[in-house]
Amino acid sequence: NRVTCRDWFQLTLKEGLTVFRDQGFSADMNSAPVKRIEDVALLRASQFSEDAGPMAHPIRPDSYIKMDNFYTVTVYEKGSEIIRLYHTLLGPQGFRKGMDLYFQRHDGQAVTCDDFLAAMADANGEDLSGVGRWYSQAGTPMLTVSTAYDAAKKSFTISTHQVTPPTNGQPDKLPVLIPLKVGLLGPDGQDLPLHLEGKGDLGASTVLRCDAEHNSFTFTDVAVEPVPSLLRGFSAPVKLVVQGQTDDHLRLMFAHDSDPFNRWEAGQRLYMKLLLQLYSAAAGAASSVPLAERCAAAGGVPGELVAAFRAVLEDGKLDGSFKAMAMRLPSMAEIVDRIDEADPVLVWQVRHYVYQQLAQQLRPQLEAAIKANDVPPGTPYEFNAQQCARRVLRNMSESILGSLESPEIQEQLLRRFREATNMTDRMAALTVLCDTDTPGREQALQEFYEVNKDKPLVLLKWLAVQASCALPGNIAKVRALMQHPAFTITTPNCCYSLFLGFARSVNFHAADGSGYEFIGDSVIKMDKINHQVASRIAGAFTTFKQYDKERQAMMVAQLRRIAAVEGLSENVFEIVTKSLQQV
Structure with a gap:
């Protein structure tokens, strides 16, 4: 200050x-x-x-x-x-x-x-x-990397090409300075010593300065063709495309890369390739065929990926928090970003299918992880890195198993909810229960409310977990919550928990447009109460161009309905008019 x-x-x-x-x-x-x-x-x-x-x-x-x-x-x-x-x-x-x-x-x-x-x-x-x-400059630069190994010269060249797509009011972009942190892995996954032409010995990792549309860097004394580990630590906020990168390269990095971020990133790239492949197959097949059959016909979840997932889960040297992150699939938003005119409901279904397959094939290992990181009921809460790691790995394992929706697992989750001595474990169990249509769901929600009904900050979590629920037809539940004593429409955080929680869920994208209509109604209503809150909620429509034509039309219809409201605030007007300029 x-x-x-x-x-x-x-x-x-x-x-x-x-x-x-x-x-x-x-x-x-x-x-x-x-x-x-x-x-x-x-x-x-x-x-x-x-x-x-x-x-x-x-x-x-x-x-x-x-x-x-x-x-x-x-x-x-x-x-x-x-x-x-x-x-x-x-x-x-x-x-x-x-x-x-x-x-x-x-x-x-x-x-x-x-x-x-x-x-x-x-x-x-x-x-x-x-x-x-x-x-x-606005926009996310795209950095494309190609490589070439010269066995005779024992040299390895990294070539880069950067481009930033046009954005509103900025059709032409200049190159930016992108620090590209790199390492080279040998066949055993170990870091090779780096010798950059004109720079000498650089150790196991170095930062390359990509400051032009095209750049090229040559490493010398490279005895074997390496696997490049690029953008280590996510050294710049760019989208990275690596030409010629194979699944074998990614599996080697997932198992051995000394850079923790890139080890995780290799797993994410493997998951993403599978998710996109299954989505394409499911979208191309008849919708009357059950999703599981459409995905299975495309090869399902391959054994190599299951084995890589198992290796992470059973690696005793890895931190529990890192394991939990490595077990998490790319988010819906990341997947949608990779698909032209995506069907967001199908994206959610394919992602859920992959979790179910991993849960079925790795149930013994997931249950072992839960047991190894469990604590006796009533154990006092401890806040330190070790205990945080135990909790997050246990909760992630239970979340994956929860996708199976078996009565035994639901009972275990309800018991975990009731025995929890901290909010982390209680909310983790409640979140999984909320996505299942079982008696335990309503029991847990009611019990949570009774214990916390005098704690408005805690009830924000209770509202959000219900609003984001993936059960079909959840919009009726969200509408009912607007009349619940826990919800106060003049309290911004209540609105964010309920309206934005719903807008981030799969039910927002219901095929009948009911989710879009509900959020449109909410923007119009909120704009008469709090302009800033209303503009935040209206932001849910700004990504309409990412979705299929039918959903684009329905979202644009809501934007036009909001724009036509007399006395619209400047806050909402700016969001809506800039969005409609993209039509």
Whole structure:
């Protein structure tokens, strides 16, 4: 707070740095690799879709109607990734030098993002002009990497091509400075020593500066053809395409990569390839054929992937928190982002099918993980990294098994809910129970409410878990909750829990359009109560172009209905009109 923003356009100057510092603190307190994975998962699920939609804007917006609409994941989370760029490019000591000069120059002043960049560049004698473009350009850069091994010369060349797609008001984009952190793996999965042409010995990992549309880097003294480990630690907020990357490469990285993020990422890429393959097969077959049969006809879940999943689950050297993250499939938002005009309900069904198959084939191993990480009923809650890891692995294993919807597992979840001595375990069990049509579901929900009915902050969780439920026809339950004593329409967080919780669920995309109509009604109603809340809810429609033609038409119809409301607030007007410009 000793250095503040000159104007609202510079908001990311403070907030990006604050998020970066918060992420660093959480990483130091718990598992740094897992924290990094969590942050990237959030970025991909929320910010990448914002960058691809009508509300795409740079981390430093160049115009706005209502600044309220720019407290966004782009300004905050992508802003923190740009702060991280400096740290990656300059190293910890260089970053500290830049921070020291920044405070020395500007203590007690109101400054701009350019002042921060200048301090970082001047303190280290570096040209960081390519970083400056991240502040002014919207959109997520696509970085395509190709490789070539020359056995005679024992050299390995990495070639990159970057392009940022056009966004509202920015049809043409310039190259940005992308730090590409890389390593090379040998046939045994171990890191090879790096010798970059003209740079000498660089150890096991190095950062390549991709600052032009095309760049090329050649490593020498590479005895065997390596498997490249690219974008280690997610060194830049880009979409990475690796030409020639095979499943064998990914399995090697999933089993051995020394970079925890890329080890996790290899698993995610394997999962994504399978999910896209099954989705394509299911979408191309007759809808009258049961989904399980359509997926099975396409090969189902291959044994190699099940084996890789089992290896992670049984690896005694891996942190429990990392195992839980490695067992999680890519989110619906990430899958939809990879499909042209996606059917979101089918995406959810295919994802659920894969979880069911993993649960069926690995039930003994999942049950063993639960038993190994269990604690006796009534054990006092402990907050430390080790116990957090035990809880998250146990809860993730139970969540996967919960997809089987067997009476035995449901009874186990209800017992876990009742015996839990902390909110983490109680909510984990309740979330899985909520997606099952069993008596235990209603029992658990009622018991949770009775215990917490005088705790409005806790009841926000209770509202959200019901709103996001995947059971068909859940919209009736959500409408009923609007009349429940736990819900107060004038309380913003109640509205976020209920309306946004529902908008992030598969039921929002019901084929009959009832989910879209409900959220449209909610925006119109809320705009008369709280403009900012209404604009947040209206944001649910901004990704309409990602979906199939029928759903696009229904979402656009709701946007037009909202736009026609007399006396619409500027907050909602900005969201709706920018969205309709994409039609």
